[in-house]
Amino acid sequence: MENVGVFDLIERMAALLRSEERKKCTSLGLQTVHLQALNYVSRCNKYSDTPAALSNFLGMTRGTVSQTLSLLEKKGYLKKTSDTTDRRVVHLALLPGGSAILEQAKPAELFCQAATLLKQNDTLDYETVYANTLTALQKANRSHSFGLCKTCRYFTTTADGFVCGLTKEPLTQSDSEKICQEHAVA
Numbered sequence: 001m002e003n004v005g006v007f008d009l010i011e012r013m014a015a016l017l018r019s020e021e022r023k024k025c026t027s028l029g030l031q032t033v034h035l036q037a038l039n040y041v042s043r044c045n046k047y048s049d050t051p052a053a054l055s056n057f058l059g060m061t062r063g064t065v066s067q068t069l070s071l072l073e074k075k076g077y078l079k080k081t082s083d084t085t086d087r088r089v090v091h092l093a094l095l096p097g098g099s100a101i102l103e104q105a106k107p108a109e110l111f112c113q114a115a116t117l118l119k120q121n122d123t124l125d126y127e128t129v130y131a132n133t134l135t136a137l138q139k140a141n142r143s144h145s146f147g148l149c150k151t152c153r154y155f156t157t158t159a160d161g162f163v164c165g166l167t168k169e170p171l172t173q174s175d176s177e178k179i180c181q182e183h184a185v186a
C-alpha cells in the first residue's frame with residue numbers, strides 16, 4: 001500500500017513538472033527532449049559528454065538521440081568534436097546559443113515555488129529524501145545514477161586537490177559539481 005502511495009506521488013509530481021516543461025518548450029519552439037539534452041550537456045563532465053551517455057541518461061535509443069543532436073547542432077545550440085585520441089568518439093559541448101536557451105527555460109517557476117515552500121519547513125531534509133528515492137529507483141531499474149561527482153564513492157581529496165579514484169585523473173572544483181555516467185553511490 002505504501003509503495004503504491006509513493007509511486008502515485010512521484011507520478012503526479014513528474015506530470016506537473018513535465019507539463020510546465022512542455023509549456024516552456026512550446027514558447028521556445030522546442031520539444032522537451034531538446035531541452036533535456038541541452039540541460040544534460042550543460043551539466044555533464046568530460047567522461048559523460050558523448051551521445052551514448054546522453055542516450056543512457058534520457059533512456060532513449062541512440063537513433064532518437066542522434067536526430068535530436070542533429071537538430072540542436074543545426075540550430076547552433078551545441079557542437080560535436082571528435083576525440084583527439086579516438087576519432088570514433090564524439091564529444092558534445094554547449095554553444096552560447098544553447099546556454100541562452102537554457103537560461104530562458106530553467107528552472108521551472110512551478111518547481112522554484114514548490115522548493116521555496118519546502119524550505120520553509122526545515123523539519124525534514126527533502127533533498128536527501130528525494131535523492132534517496134531517486135537512487136532506489138535507479139538501483140531497481142539497474143540504471144546509471146548520473147550523480148554529482150563530489151558525491152561519488154571514487155571521489156578522492158588529496159593534498160594536491162581532487163582525484164577520480166576510477167580514472168586516477170585530477171579533477172577540478174568545477175568537475176566536482178558536474179554529473180557523471182560512471183558515478184557510484186558512496
Ligand code: SF4
Nearest residue numbers: 149152154155164180
Ligand atoms: S569520481 Fe566518480 S563521478 Fe567523479 S569522475 Fe570519477 S567516476 Fe565520475
